[in-house]
Amino acid sequence: MINIVLFGKPGAGKGTQAEFLKEKYNLTHLSTGDIFRYNMKYDTPLGKEAKGYIENGDLVPDSLTIKMLQDEVEKNLTSKGFLFDGFPRTIPQADALDAFLKSKNWEVTATIALEADDEILVQRLLERGKTSGRADDQDEEKIRNRYQEYNEKTAPLMDYYKVQGKFHSVNGIGKIKEITERLAKVIDNL
Numbered sequence: 001m002i003n004i005v006l007f008g009k010p011g012a013g014k015g016t017q018a019e020f021l022k023e024k025y026n027l028t029h030l031s032t033g034d035i036f037r038y039n040m041k042y043d044t045p046l047g048k049e050a051k052g053y054i055e056n057g058d059l060v061p062d063s064l065t066i067k068m069l070q071d072e073v074e075k076n077l078t079s080k081g082f083l084f085d086g087f088p089r090t091i092p093q094a095d096a097l098d099a100f101l102k103s104k105n106w107e108v109t110a111t112i113a114l115e116a117d118d119e120i121l122v123q124r125l126l127e128r129g130k131t132s133g134r135a136d137d138q139d140e141e142k143i144r145n146r147y148q149e150y151n152e153k154t155a156p157l158m159d160y161y162k163v164q165g166k167f168h169s170v171n172g173i174g175k176i177k178e179i180t181e182r183l184a185k186v187i188d189n190l
């Protein structure tokens with residue numbers, strides 16, 4: 001069982017890298033952003049609740065997010081391991097994840113951050129917004145709000161995992177393949 005938390009600011013490339021890593025290591029990829037978008041698309045009760053927060057670039061409340069994530073893990077109990085993408089994003093979410101995994105006799109194996117400069121990332125998101133159809137990628141003010149949320153609520157998780165000796169980071173700037181190789185090197189040495 002290996003459980004990896006893929007960590008990084010909005011636009012850092014978590015989703016792109018997750019596609020490669022899940023194949024390479026046979027992991028179940030759980031992207032909270034993708035799950036929310038799926039629910040919004042089909043207008044489920046969860047989607048309706050999350051929509052306003054997401055479109056403003058705010059985080060969805062912890063209670064809703066934690067429940068959703070746990071339900072997804074429960075659906076995949078025979079998995080060889082999980083790749084968490086976009087979760088946890090707050091200290092309460094990280095506490096909930098640790099407690100939940102512990103209840104299954106599992107744990108977070110490692111957290112790997114994709115590092116990149118804010119200004120490069122804002123430009124990447126604006127580019128993505130032209131084609132992705134994501135409302136939260138099309139408005140610079142909302143993008144800036146996502147960075148503020150990140151700095152206030154998510155950045156403290158780096159210390160949270162450092163204290164546990166589980167924090168790793170790689171340079172997120174370069175060719176997609178090079179970045180995959182950097183991530184694989186960390187995972188292979190765990």
Ligand SMILES: Nc1ncnc2c1ncn2[C@@H]1O[C@H](COP(=O)(O)OP(=O)(O)O)[C@@H](O)[C@H]1O
Pocket residue numbers: 009010011032033034036053054055057058059060061062065085086087088089090093136146
């Ligand atoms: N763990 C989470 N906690 C709260 N909100 C979340 C979480 N994951 C995703 N979201 C919501 O979904 C939005 C999109 O998530 P994601 O696709 O991972 O975006 P990004 O490209 O900003 O990293 C976030 O801005 C947030 O509103």
